[in-house]
Amino acid sequence: MIDPHLHHVPRLGRHPSRFRLEATPIITVLLGSLLTTLPVIAQSPIMPPFGLLLLLSWRLLRPELWRAWIGVPLGLFDDMASGQPIGSAMFLWTVALIAIDAIEHRMVWRSYRQDWLIATLAIIFCISGGLFFARITGGGSVRFLLVLPQMVWTILLFPFVVRQCARIDRWRVMA
Template sequence: MIDPHLRHVSRLGRQPSAFRLAGTPVITVMLGSAVTVLPVIAQAPVMPPFGLLLLLSWRLLRPELWRTWIGVPLGLFDDMMSGQPIGSSMFLWTVMLIGVDAVEHRMVWRSYRQDWLIASVAIIFCIVGGAFLASVAGGGDINLYLVAPQLLCTILLFPFVVRQCAQIDRWRVMA
Protein backbone atom coordinates (compact mmCIF):
# COMPACT_ATOMS: atom_id res chain seq x y z
CA MET A 1 0.00 0.00 0.00
CA ILE A 2 1.28 3.46 -0.90
CA ASP A 3 1.69 5.93 1.91
CA PRO A 4 -0.77 8.86 1.35
CA HIS A 5 1.91 11.31 2.45
CA LEU A 6 4.07 10.48 -0.56
CA ARG A 7 3.34 12.99 -3.25
CA HIS A 8 5.42 11.44 -6.00
CA VAL A 9 3.38 9.50 -8.51
CA SER A 10 5.20 7.47 -11.12
CA ARG A 11 4.53 8.40 -14.73
CA LEU A 12 5.80 5.08 -16.08
CA GLY A 13 3.16 3.24 -18.04
CA ARG A 14 0.77 6.21 -18.14
CA GLN A 15 -0.54 7.60 -21.40
CA PRO A 16 -1.38 11.25 -22.09
CA SER A 17 -5.04 12.01 -22.70
CA ALA A 18 -6.50 11.72 -26.20
CA PHE A 19 -7.43 15.41 -26.12
CA ARG A 20 -3.86 16.36 -25.29
CA LEU A 21 -2.51 14.22 -28.12
CA ALA A 22 -4.97 15.30 -30.80
CA GLY A 23 -6.02 18.75 -29.60
CA THR A 24 -2.70 20.41 -28.84
CA PRO A 25 -1.54 20.78 -32.48
CA VAL A 26 -4.94 22.04 -33.62
CA ILE A 27 -5.16 24.56 -30.78
CA THR A 28 -1.64 25.86 -31.43
CA VAL A 29 -2.40 26.41 -35.13
CA MET A 30 -5.64 28.18 -34.23
CA LEU A 31 -3.82 30.38 -31.70
CA GLY A 32 -1.23 31.14 -34.37
CA SER A 33 -3.99 32.21 -36.75
CA ALA A 34 -5.55 34.33 -34.02
CA VAL A 35 -2.34 36.36 -33.63
CA THR A 36 -3.51 38.48 -36.57
CA VAL A 37 -6.19 40.10 -34.39
CA LEU A 38 -3.53 41.72 -32.21
CA PRO A 39 -3.37 45.50 -32.69
CA VAL A 40 -0.09 45.76 -34.61
CA ILE A 41 0.35 48.85 -36.75
CA ALA A 42 2.75 48.58 -39.69
CA GLN A 43 3.31 50.37 -42.98
CA ALA A 44 3.74 47.12 -44.88
CA PRO A 45 2.58 43.54 -44.37
CA VAL A 46 5.47 42.34 -42.20
CA MET A 47 3.70 40.13 -39.66
CA PRO A 48 4.30 36.48 -40.53
CA PRO A 49 1.29 34.20 -40.87
CA PHE A 50 1.82 32.26 -37.64
CA GLY A 51 -1.03 29.85 -38.37
CA LEU A 52 0.68 28.78 -41.59
CA LEU A 53 4.05 28.52 -39.85
CA LEU A 54 2.62 26.32 -37.11
CA LEU A 55 0.74 24.14 -39.60
CA LEU A 56 3.92 23.61 -41.61
CA SER A 57 5.95 22.98 -38.48
CA TRP A 58 3.58 20.34 -37.18
CA ARG A 59 3.31 18.74 -40.63
CA LEU A 60 7.07 18.49 -41.12
CA LEU A 61 7.72 17.53 -37.50
CA ARG A 62 4.99 14.88 -37.22
CA PRO A 63 3.85 13.75 -40.71
CA GLU A 64 1.59 11.04 -39.28
CA LEU A 65 -0.37 13.51 -37.17
CA TRP A 66 -2.82 14.88 -39.73
CA ARG A 67 -4.44 13.96 -42.98
CA THR A 68 -4.32 16.36 -45.90
CA TRP A 69 -7.91 17.57 -45.40
CA ILE A 70 -6.94 19.33 -42.15
CA GLY A 71 -6.09 22.34 -44.31
CA VAL A 72 -9.80 22.95 -44.92
CA PRO A 73 -11.07 23.58 -41.35
CA LEU A 74 -7.85 25.23 -40.18
CA GLY A 75 -7.75 27.35 -43.34
CA LEU A 76 -11.36 28.43 -42.75
CA PHE A 77 -10.46 29.52 -39.23
CA ASP A 78 -7.44 31.41 -40.57
CA ASP A 79 -9.56 33.10 -43.24
CA MET A 80 -12.01 34.27 -40.59
CA MET A 81 -9.23 35.57 -38.33
CA SER A 82 -7.07 37.23 -40.97
CA GLY A 83 -9.76 38.82 -43.12
CA GLN A 84 -8.67 37.03 -46.27
CA PRO A 85 -11.42 36.05 -48.71
CA ILE A 86 -13.18 32.96 -47.36
CA GLY A 87 -11.71 29.92 -49.03
CA SER A 88 -8.29 31.32 -49.90
CA SER A 89 -6.40 29.77 -46.99
CA MET A 90 -8.58 26.69 -47.20
CA PHE A 91 -7.51 26.18 -50.81
CA LEU A 92 -3.89 27.25 -50.45
CA TRP A 93 -3.22 25.28 -47.27
CA THR A 94 -4.77 22.13 -48.71
CA VAL A 95 -2.78 22.41 -51.94
CA MET A 96 0.35 23.14 -49.90
CA LEU A 97 -0.22 20.06 -47.73
CA ILE A 98 -0.75 17.91 -50.84
CA GLY A 99 2.52 19.27 -52.26
CA VAL A 100 4.43 18.63 -49.03
CA ASP A 101 2.98 15.12 -48.92
CA ALA A 102 4.04 14.45 -52.53
CA VAL A 103 7.58 15.71 -51.90
CA GLU A 104 7.81 13.74 -48.68
CA HIS A 105 6.84 10.47 -50.36
CA ARG A 106 9.62 10.88 -52.92
CA MET A 107 12.35 11.48 -50.34
CA VAL A 108 14.11 8.63 -48.58
CA TRP A 109 15.26 10.82 -45.68
CA ARG A 110 15.15 14.49 -44.86
CA SER A 111 17.54 16.82 -43.16
CA TYR A 112 16.96 20.11 -41.41
CA ARG A 113 17.94 22.08 -44.51
CA GLN A 114 15.58 20.12 -46.71
CA ASP A 115 12.73 20.81 -44.28
CA TRP A 116 13.58 24.50 -44.39
CA LEU A 117 13.64 24.44 -48.21
CA ILE A 118 10.29 22.62 -48.35
CA ALA A 119 8.82 25.11 -45.88
CA SER A 120 10.26 28.08 -47.82
CA VAL A 121 8.64 26.96 -51.07
CA ALA A 122 5.35 26.32 -49.26
CA ILE A 123 5.49 29.72 -47.54
CA ILE A 124 6.18 31.51 -50.83
CA PHE A 125 3.32 29.62 -52.48
CA CYS A 126 0.84 30.47 -49.73
CA ILE A 127 1.76 34.13 -49.27
CA VAL A 128 1.99 34.97 -52.99
CA GLY A 129 -1.14 32.91 -53.66
CA GLY A 130 -2.97 34.70 -50.85
CA ALA A 131 -1.96 38.08 -52.25
CA PHE A 132 -3.14 37.03 -55.72
CA LEU A 133 -6.48 35.70 -54.45
CA ALA A 134 -7.01 38.86 -52.37
CA SER A 135 -6.40 41.05 -55.42
CA VAL A 136 -8.72 38.92 -57.56
CA ALA A 137 -11.43 39.21 -54.88
CA GLY A 138 -11.22 43.01 -55.02
CA GLY A 139 -8.54 43.70 -52.43
CA GLY A 140 -6.79 46.19 -54.66
CA ASP A 141 -3.52 46.01 -56.53
CA ILE A 142 -0.96 44.17 -54.42
CA ASN A 143 2.61 44.46 -55.64
CA LEU A 144 4.99 41.63 -54.87
CA TYR A 145 7.67 43.99 -53.53
CA LEU A 146 5.25 44.85 -50.72
CA VAL A 147 4.97 41.14 -49.86
CA ALA A 148 8.75 40.55 -49.93
CA PRO A 149 9.43 41.66 -46.30
CA GLN A 150 6.71 39.35 -45.04
CA LEU A 151 8.15 36.48 -47.08
CA LEU A 152 11.63 37.09 -45.72
CA CYS A 153 10.46 37.40 -42.09
CA THR A 154 8.34 34.28 -42.36
CA ILE A 155 11.06 32.13 -43.95
CA LEU A 156 13.65 33.27 -41.41
CA LEU A 157 11.25 32.68 -38.51
CA PHE A 158 10.45 29.10 -39.54
CA PRO A 159 13.35 27.39 -37.65
CA PHE A 160 12.34 29.13 -34.42
CA VAL A 161 8.71 28.05 -34.81
CA VAL A 162 9.76 24.44 -35.52
CA ARG A 163 11.85 24.44 -32.35
CA GLN A 164 8.89 25.74 -30.34
CA CYS A 165 6.63 23.08 -31.86
CA ALA A 166 9.16 20.44 -30.87
CA GLN A 167 9.06 21.71 -27.28
CA ILE A 168 5.26 21.64 -27.30
CA ASP A 169 5.35 18.17 -28.86
CA ARG A 170 7.59 16.89 -26.05
CA TRP A 171 5.04 18.14 -23.53
CA ARG A 172 2.17 16.74 -25.63
CA VAL A 173 3.43 13.15 -25.66
CA MET A 174 4.72 13.21 -22.09
CA ALA A 175 2.51 11.31 -19.66
Protein backbone atom coordinates (compact mmCIF):
# COMPACT_ATOMS: atom_id res chain seq x y z
CA MET A 1 0.00 0.00 0.00
CA ILE A 2 1.25 3.51 -0.83
CA ASP A 3 1.73 5.87 2.07
CA PRO A 4 -0.47 8.95 1.47
CA HIS A 5 2.14 11.20 3.14
CA LEU A 6 4.82 10.24 0.60
CA HIS A 7 3.28 11.58 -2.57
CA HIS A 8 5.18 12.59 -5.66
CA VAL A 9 5.86 16.32 -5.91
CA PRO A 10 5.86 17.49 -9.51
CA ARG A 11 8.88 19.43 -10.72
CA LEU A 12 6.77 21.73 -12.85
CA GLY A 13 6.41 25.12 -11.22
CA ARG A 14 9.34 24.56 -8.88
CA HIS A 15 12.40 26.75 -9.00
CA PRO A 16 16.00 25.93 -8.14
CA SER A 17 17.38 27.44 -4.97
CA ARG A 18 18.83 30.93 -5.08
CA PHE A 19 22.13 29.57 -3.78
CA ARG A 20 22.32 27.09 -6.64
CA LEU A 21 21.53 29.78 -9.21
CA GLU A 22 24.02 32.34 -7.92
CA ALA A 23 26.80 30.27 -6.37
CA THR A 24 27.33 27.59 -9.01
CA PRO A 25 29.14 29.85 -11.53
CA ILE A 26 31.25 31.43 -8.79
CA ILE A 27 32.21 28.06 -7.32
CA THR A 28 33.19 26.70 -10.74
CA VAL A 29 35.49 29.69 -11.38
CA LEU A 30 37.04 29.29 -7.91
CA LEU A 31 37.62 25.57 -8.54
CA GLY A 32 39.11 26.42 -11.93
CA SER A 33 41.52 28.81 -10.25
CA LEU A 34 42.48 26.09 -7.78
CA LEU A 35 43.51 23.79 -10.64
CA THR A 36 46.75 25.78 -10.86
CA THR A 37 47.70 24.34 -7.48
CA LEU A 38 47.95 20.83 -8.91
CA PRO A 39 51.50 19.52 -8.81
CA VAL A 40 52.33 19.73 -12.52
CA ILE A 41 56.04 19.87 -13.23
CA ALA A 42 57.00 21.78 -16.36
CA GLN A 43 59.83 24.02 -17.49
CA SER A 44 57.46 26.53 -19.05
CA PRO A 45 53.87 27.56 -18.32
CA ILE A 46 51.65 25.08 -20.11
CA MET A 47 48.68 24.79 -17.76
CA PRO A 48 45.78 26.90 -19.05
CA PRO A 49 44.34 29.46 -16.64
CA PHE A 50 41.13 27.53 -15.98
CA GLY A 51 39.75 30.23 -13.71
CA LEU A 52 39.96 32.73 -16.56
CA LEU A 53 38.52 30.22 -19.04
CA LEU A 54 35.54 29.56 -16.78
CA LEU A 55 35.02 33.28 -16.10
CA LEU A 56 34.95 34.04 -19.83
CA SER A 57 32.76 31.02 -20.55
CA TRP A 58 30.16 32.01 -17.99
CA ARG A 59 30.26 35.66 -19.06
CA LEU A 60 29.80 34.88 -22.76
CA LEU A 61 27.26 32.11 -22.11
CA ARG A 62 25.16 34.08 -19.63
CA PRO A 63 25.77 37.85 -20.08
CA GLU A 64 23.13 38.76 -17.51
CA LEU A 65 24.79 36.71 -14.80
CA TRP A 66 27.53 39.08 -13.61
CA ARG A 67 28.52 42.72 -13.57
CA ALA A 68 32.08 43.69 -14.52
CA TRP A 69 33.12 44.13 -10.86
CA ILE A 70 32.97 40.35 -10.31
CA GLY A 71 36.48 40.29 -11.79
CA VAL A 72 37.83 41.89 -8.61
CA PRO A 73 36.96 39.20 -6.02
CA LEU A 74 37.38 36.29 -8.43
CA GLY A 75 40.68 37.75 -9.68
CA LEU A 76 41.91 38.17 -6.10
CA PHE A 77 41.21 34.51 -5.41
CA ASP A 78 42.98 33.54 -8.64
CA ASP A 79 45.99 35.69 -7.73
CA MET A 80 46.24 34.02 -4.33
CA ALA A 81 45.80 30.51 -5.78
CA SER A 82 48.17 30.94 -8.73
CA GLY A 83 50.93 32.94 -7.06
CA GLN A 84 50.65 35.82 -9.51
CA PRO A 85 51.24 39.30 -8.08
CA ILE A 86 48.19 40.34 -6.05
CA GLY A 87 46.03 42.62 -8.14
CA SER A 88 47.11 41.38 -11.56
CA ALA A 89 44.16 39.08 -12.27
CA MET A 90 41.88 41.47 -10.40
CA PHE A 91 42.81 44.23 -12.85
CA LEU A 92 43.10 42.13 -16.01
CA TRP A 93 39.87 40.19 -15.50
CA THR A 94 37.91 43.35 -14.72
CA VAL A 95 39.28 45.13 -17.80
CA ALA A 96 38.44 42.08 -19.93
CA LEU A 97 34.87 42.01 -18.58
CA ILE A 98 34.45 45.75 -19.22
CA ALA A 99 35.74 45.26 -22.77
CA ILE A 100 33.29 42.38 -23.33
CA ASP A 101 30.46 44.63 -22.09
CA ALA A 102 31.54 47.37 -24.50
CA ILE A 103 31.72 44.91 -27.40
CA GLU A 104 28.28 43.49 -26.59
CA HIS A 105 26.67 46.93 -26.53
CA ARG A 106 27.90 47.55 -30.08
CA MET A 107 26.83 44.17 -31.51
CA VAL A 108 23.29 43.41 -32.55
CA TRP A 109 23.80 39.65 -32.30
CA ARG A 110 26.68 37.30 -31.61
CA SER A 111 27.55 33.94 -33.02
CA TYR A 112 29.66 31.13 -31.62
CA ARG A 113 32.66 32.24 -33.70
CA GLN A 114 32.38 35.79 -32.43
CA ASP A 115 32.32 34.52 -28.85
CA TRP A 116 35.46 32.50 -29.55
CA LEU A 117 37.14 35.57 -31.06
CA ILE A 118 36.15 37.71 -28.06
CA ALA A 119 37.48 35.03 -25.70
CA THR A 120 40.69 34.75 -27.76
CA LEU A 121 41.34 38.48 -27.43
CA ALA A 122 40.60 38.36 -23.69
CA ILE A 123 42.89 35.33 -23.21
CA ILE A 124 45.76 36.99 -25.09
CA PHE A 125 45.24 40.19 -23.09
CA CYS A 126 45.10 38.44 -19.70
CA ILE A 127 48.05 36.08 -20.25
CA SER A 128 50.19 38.88 -21.74
CA GLY A 129 49.15 41.18 -18.91
CA GLY A 130 49.99 38.50 -16.35
CA LEU A 131 53.43 38.18 -17.93
CA PHE A 132 53.86 41.96 -17.76
CA PHE A 133 52.87 42.10 -14.07
CA ALA A 134 55.19 39.19 -13.26
CA ARG A 135 58.06 41.02 -14.97
CA ILE A 136 57.57 44.36 -13.24
CA THR A 137 57.25 42.78 -9.81
CA GLY A 138 60.55 40.95 -10.03
CA GLY A 139 59.50 37.73 -11.72
CA GLY A 140 62.54 37.74 -13.97
CA SER A 141 62.78 38.24 -17.67
CA VAL A 142 60.33 35.68 -19.03
CA ARG A 143 59.98 35.93 -22.80
CA PHE A 144 56.65 36.18 -24.55
CA LEU A 145 57.47 33.12 -26.67
CA LEU A 146 57.59 31.08 -23.48
CA VAL A 147 53.88 31.67 -22.77
CA LEU A 148 52.79 31.36 -26.41
CA PRO A 149 52.07 27.58 -26.14
CA GLN A 150 49.97 28.23 -23.03
CA MET A 151 48.04 30.90 -24.92
CA VAL A 152 47.38 28.64 -27.91
CA TRP A 153 46.39 25.73 -25.68
CA THR A 154 44.02 27.97 -23.70
CA ILE A 155 42.39 29.38 -26.85
CA LEU A 156 41.89 25.90 -28.31
CA LEU A 157 40.44 24.64 -25.01
CA PHE A 158 37.85 27.44 -24.82
CA PRO A 159 35.07 25.67 -26.84
CA PHE A 160 35.32 22.59 -24.62
CA VAL A 161 35.10 24.70 -21.44
CA VAL A 162 32.08 26.61 -22.79
CA ARG A 163 30.36 23.32 -23.53
CA GLN A 164 31.01 22.13 -19.97
CA CYS A 165 29.67 25.41 -18.59
CA ALA A 166 26.53 24.95 -20.68
CA ARG A 167 26.06 21.49 -19.15
CA ILE A 168 26.54 22.86 -15.65
CA ASP A 169 24.17 25.71 -16.48
CA ARG A 170 21.42 23.28 -17.52
CA TRP A 171 21.78 21.58 -14.13
CA ARG A 172 21.94 24.97 -12.37
CA VAL A 173 18.59 26.21 -13.70
CA MET A 174 16.86 22.84 -13.50
CA ALA A 175 14.28 22.59 -10.72
